[in-house]
Amino acid sequence: MTAPLELIKFRVSWKSCNVCRDTITFKSPREFCQHLRDFHCSKEGGSYMCHYGMNGVCPSLPLDGVNDKDYDDHVARDHVFGGDAGKCDASRKASCNTTLPSSVECILLSSSEPSIVQDQFKWTVYKASVNLAAVLNDPRLAKREVDFFTKTWGNDFEKTSILPSAYLPEITIEHFQKYIKKTTLRHKKHLRNQQRLCEPHKPNLDAFPSHIKQIEDNKAELSQVPKLFLLPNFSLENPDTFNAVFPWTQVEESRTPYHSESHPSSKLLQERLSHYLDIVEVQIAKQISMKSEAFFHAMTSHDELQDQLLHTCQAIKKLRDKVQTLDARLAVGPLKIMNRTRTRSNCIHLHNKLKLMSTIHQTQPTIQLLLSNNDFVGALDLISTSQEILSQELAGLHSFRHLGSQLAELEKLIEKMLQADYSKYVTSELNRPFTDLEVLMQEEKLVSIMFGLLRQDKLNFVDVYREEAFTALKAIIKQTVIEAVSEADDISTEGNVGSLADQMRLLSYGQWMDLLRRIFLNVMILLRRAQAFHGIVSDVIGIAAGRTKVPTPVSSPTHEGQNPLEEPKHLSTSVSDDVDVVITNADFVQLSSALKEMLCSICDNAHDRIVKVVVARAKDGFLERLSSSEFVTLCREVEGFVADCEGVCGRRSMSLRGSLQNQANKFVARFHEERKQKLSLILDNERWKQADVPSEFQDLVYHISQSDILSLPERRADSDRRPAEYIVVDGEQFAVVGTVLLLLKMVVEYCQCLNDIPTAAPDLLTRLIDLLKTFNSRTCQLVLGAGALQLVGLKKITTRTLALASRALQLVVHFMPRVQDHFQIMLPQRNQNMMKHLGQIVKDYNNHIEEISNKLVSIMDNMMEPLLSKYEVKAPVPSVCFRSICKQIAKLHEALIDVLPSNQVKDIFLRIDCSFKAILARKLSTLGVSNDGGPQHGLVTSDLVFYAGSYRALKGVEELSDSVNDVWLPR
Structure with missing residues (x-):
């Protein structure tokens, strides 16, 4: 027998997998079993191991595995219908009068014991009542390291107490009293029913209530009826069912005369069916009798139900009528309106779609x-x-x-058109005739092309313009040279002259300078055009990047003379203020840098091209043979062009300046050699006599004093004035020789050359120092060293010669501070240490002047000492010795007073006087003469009075006559 249906509970656990995270729903237990075999099972040898559980471990299958059949039984028993929670323990299986197959599909109701398989997915560490230290606590506390956990996690790790939550009330047994009272009776009844179900196979019917006994009796009677008649799909139309109910073979055999003994079989069949019918009718009658009270109650209430049903039908009919009225009045009309509104909207949408199609159809012509x-x-x-x-x-x-x-395809074609139009525009713009004074032509076209290129992300237009500009520069310079050569009348382009550079070298200085000016002019026109292009493109990329809304006049060089408040026309006519941003900020920065670099590279290329022209002309030493004025003119032209280029690109190009610097160094070298040779030649022919000062030199000194600038003055109309005896410098007269005047003019020329060629300042200073040293050394050799005696045939070096040499040196020293200031301003910072050489020059000149003064004093000493050595204290008075000495002093005063200033003359005679007194004192000491008032003292006093009187007659040294008594040595 099977177990009672009330004790069976179907626990369908195969609908989904509890391990897999994806939500998979299975249609049958077979699919679930196949899923477990594919994803939660492993095979080792011939054994199958189940991994359906937490951490890939099945709690109900041995770890050593089972065979194939046992694995299927395990899956059906433990996982398909409820898992471990559906298994009955041994006692319950013993008490149940049933035998469960290996592939069961229904299991008994589980007990109230917890299921490890099901509950393991719900438990978390937060449900633990103690912490990890308490779980791992060793009872042998004395032998365990006390700070095993606290040394890492703190002292409160093991002793942390769980505080009650402020949001959850404390649950006690009183909270369950009401529920316990409500379910006690039901629980007791449930326990009794469970006890009865678990009794032996044949239940004691006496212990059941009467209706249960009745049910058992009915079941016993109904069991006589075949199950075929109780099937839900029982139908006599089915041939198999009909043959099973009516065995026609027995009926046909009963009709034959040979089987008359089988005739009772049909009657028996009829009686058996009648018996089945009686059983059923009796059971129906019993059921009706058992439910008679309810049946008659239903019959009595049938009429009332009919009346209520009639009223309900009438109410439903009235409701339907009202609903129909409401539908006709409130629903049909608005629905029609909504339908027509929707139809109108659809028509409008269709019309707009057709208009859009028409517009798109006109795209290509547009x-x-x-x-x-x-x-x-x-x-x-x-x-x-x-x-x-x-x-x-x-x-x-x-x-x-x-x-x-x-x-x-049309977009690709436009891209090619843009590139072709851009190249054509750039070529035509750069190669326009220079007679066209417009800086930039067709600005609107350029703006349109540029926006198109930016729109297509073609950012190589800067490189294209740079290459075209390089080509145009080369063609412009070559064409200018060809025109200049062809226009020159005094040269022949036929014969052995081959290249264009050779023909250019036949031009004179004036023709070549005109050519260079034309090259500068034409190149600057092209650079201005490049600058205008830079300005336009800068405005365009600024607008395309969203940096500027309206282009500023400053950024567009084509409108330099335009009112700053007026909007530039070249962009306002073709670009609106709401232009979409078509390039990123990174592209804007890159393009701005590339445009600036393009402009600088074009200027650098222009300089390189012009350098080739200059180098080709300087090949035969042409530039080195130029005069100072001619080279200065060249330098000024080059500096002007360099300054213009710097104004265009904002950066100084060094190639042309460097080439000019090389030529300037050569020019300075030749400039210095010419003047040094001239100075040496003049010094070699100098006779060291006072020279008259021409008016041009006085004008030079006056110009320097008035303007405080070391430069040559403009030639005056009355330059043929008579020469002066002295040159006046800042109110002081200088008696000089002709050489120093020429030297002064050379120094001014060096300073003026520095103004014209500032880049050659260090070289010029070095050359000037060399020139000044040459003059100082040669003067010393010729005067102090008496070289002029053999060189120019002088009879002797007089004191006047020495005075003139000293005065010439003083004139140079007088102008040295101005020279130092001039060069200090023009020298670069890295060459400022060269100024110490000029200071050394001043020091050398002053030492030379001091040596000349010492020479003058020593000449007088050499003259007085022999005379005083023969001095005798005797009559007549004054003595011959003193007369000779005073005569020599008067001659020296006469030689110096017109050359040297009075203070220097006084200083020299003071030193001579001191030397005289010292020599005389030594002589008197030798003679034994003292200031004792004797006759000899009187004679010496008379000579000294004569000596002092001679000084009273000399201009500027009168004061020396008051100290004649210094000759007497103290006793």
């Missing part, structure tokens, strides 16, 4: 029109918009299936 007006940006925007509409609004239209590809 693009052609825009391209004819050079509106490349508008054409590209129209193509982009059309492509977007085709992909979104008109997607799937068969009539426009080829338009997208046609627009894509």
